[in-house]
Amino acid sequence: MFLTGTMQINTQGHLEIGGIDALQLVEKFGTPLWVIDEEGFRRNCRRFKEAFSSWGDVLVAYAGKSLSNVAICKIVAQEGLGLDVVSGGELYTALQAEFPPERIIFHGNNKDQEEIRMALQVGVGRIVVDNFHELDLLNSIAGEMRCRADIMLRVTPGVEAHTHEYIQTGQIDTKFGFTLPDGQALEGVGAALNSPNLNLTGLHCHIGSQIFDMDSFRHATNLMMEFTAQIQEKTGHEMADLDIGGGFGIYYAEGDKPTYPEEWAEAVMTTVQEKARLYGLRVPRVIIEPGRAISGPAGITLYTVGSFKEVTGVRKYVAVDGGMADNIRLALYNAEYSALLANKADQPPAEIVSVAGKCCESGDMLIWDIELPQVEPGDILAVFATGAYNYAMSSNYNRLPRPAMVLVNQGSADLILKRETYADIIRNDMVPERLRNE
Numbered sequence: 001m002f003l004t005g006t007m008q009i010n011t012q013g014h015l016e017i018g019g020i021d022a023l024q025l026v027e028k029f030g031t032p033l034w035v036i037d038e039e040g041f042r043r044n045c046r047r048f049k050e051a052f053s054s055w056g057d058v059l060v061a062y063a064g065k066s067l068s069n070v071a072i073c074k075i076v077a078q079e080g081l082g083l084d085v086v087s088g089g090e091l092y093t094a095l096q097a098e099f100p101p102e103r104i105i106f107h108g109n110n111k112d113q114e115e116i117r118m119a120l121q122v123g124v125g126r127i128v129v130d131n132f133h134e135l136d137l138l139n140s141i142a143g144e145m146r147c148r149a150d151i152m153l154r155v156t157p158g159v160e161a162h163t164h165e166y167i168q169t170g171q172i173d174t175k176f177g178f179t180l181p182d183g184q185a186l187e188g189v190g191a192a193l194n195s196p197n198l199n200l201t202g203l204h205c206h207i208g209s210q211i212f213d214m215d216s217f218r219h220a221t222n223l224m225m226e227f228t229a230q231i232q233e234k235t236g237h238e239m240a241d242l243d244i245g246g247g248f249g250i251y252y253a254e255g256d257k258p259t260y261p262e263e264w265a266e267a268v269m270t271t272v273q274e275k276a277r278l279y280g281l282r283v284p285r286v287i288i289e290p291g292r293a294i295s296g297p298a299g300i301t302l303y304t305v306g307s308f309k310e311v312t313g314v315r316k317y318v319a320v321d322g323g324m325a326d327n328i329r330l331a332l333y334n335a336e337y338s339a340l341l342a343n344k345a346d347q348p349p350a351e352i353v354s355v356a357g358k359c360c361e362s363g364d365m366l367i368w369d370i371e372l373p374q375v376e377p378g379d380i381l382a383v384f385a386t387g388a389y390n391y392a393m394s395s396n397y398n399r400l401p402r403p404a405m406v407l408v409n410q411g412s413a414d415l416i417l418k419r420e421t422y423a424d425i426i427r428n429d430m431v432p433e434r435l436r437n438e
């Protein structure tokens with residue numbers, strides 16, 4: 001179901017989130033509006049942490065790329081989670097939130113020198129090294145800075161996870177990581193162990209996103225434990241960490257059947273423990289990196305309905321005051337969403353419509369074919385599970401100012417991201433002297 005966290009239909013028949021009527025939020029902050037349910041977000045953090053910690057030493061590192069700003073990083077820090085960052089910008093955001101650097105994991109397949117220096121300077125917990133070029137670069141920068149970097153190697157195990165199944169050797173054709181099946185990963189380990197300024201603490205893999213299938217995780221975990229054993233046998237080096245990435249699927253629309261964190265925990269942790277026993281290894285500290293599963297369900301987007309277009313016998317388009325600039329996921333990979341009319345949340349469905357954005361692209365759609373009560377201009381459309389990869393992937397396409405984001409909790413609503421203005425839109429525009437009028 002798409003109502004999660006503190007969302008409910010109140011006695012007036014309106015959508016309520018964080019103890020506040022969605023229409024009140026609209027009145028105060030306008031639309032489009034990203035709304036984050038603080039309690040829902042925190043519950044998602046705790047659920048993963050508790051589910052995995054009950055099996056042993058586990059670090060749950062929230063994948064900040066799914067949704068990051070200073071307030072969100074503060075919440076993640078308060079919940080005692082770690083944090084994945086993939087760029088200097090995400091690292092800077094975390095540091096501005098006073099996120100403990102030792103709980104930060106730095107990812108990315110092309111970190112530049114400045115980003116690497118920044119990561120070493122602030123002392124991030126782990127840098128996940130993606131390729132041979134980066135091994136060299138990091139080793140030499142760490143040498144210059146007279147420090148030793150704790151690293152994990154990103155391994156591509158050759159498990160391609162789909163939402164409902166996995167393909168064993170499909171996914172080696174990817175830009176990420178050291179390939180396991182062809183021996184590149186073992187070579188990478190050798191190179192890391194020969195780098196005097198690097199301390200190889202473990203292995204990392206991430207097999208995909210929006211995954212429902214536990215077998216793909218079990219299988220990847222198996223391969224990583226097998227590789228860990230192979231490394232120990234060949235080099236004598238013991239791996240302290242095993243990071244199996246994120247990708248835990250969530251409910252967006254009918255047909256999505258999320259696996260509970262407790263089930264993921266059991267699948268992963270029993271595999272780790274069994275394989276450790278089988279190969280005579282010390283049980284590593286396990287790291288998991290859920291992004292979407294924490295931030296996604298905790299966010300909704302509120303839009304105001306505007307114009308309509310009926311294509312006789314084909315479909316009815318209803319347009320809202322946002323679109324691909326604030327949610328590019330349908331345009332990008334055919335993502336599906338659930339929605340309701342926040343002001344008619346208790347009314348039965350009356351028609352099937354398709355929700356379009358206001359950008360100049362035919363592909364600027366938010367939802368194809370959704371059942372809603374009779375839709376009228378001025379209605380407030382609430383789209384669910386937009387916490388992840390919506391703001392994070394947003395743009396100013398068509399020079400649309402980005403929406404505001406509010407954090408709601410127990411009846412209060414606070415801005416955590418100001419709505420952009422037209423002045424913000426031209427903030428970095430420059431006009432060469434020769435174009436200026438006399």
Ligand SMILES: *Cc1c(COP(=O)(O)O)cnc(C)c1O
Binds near residue numbers: 063065066084291
């Ligand atoms: C994207 C990513 C994640 C998070 O993925 P979700 O689908 O949001 O859980 C975790 N780790 C790595 C390395 C990633 O690239």
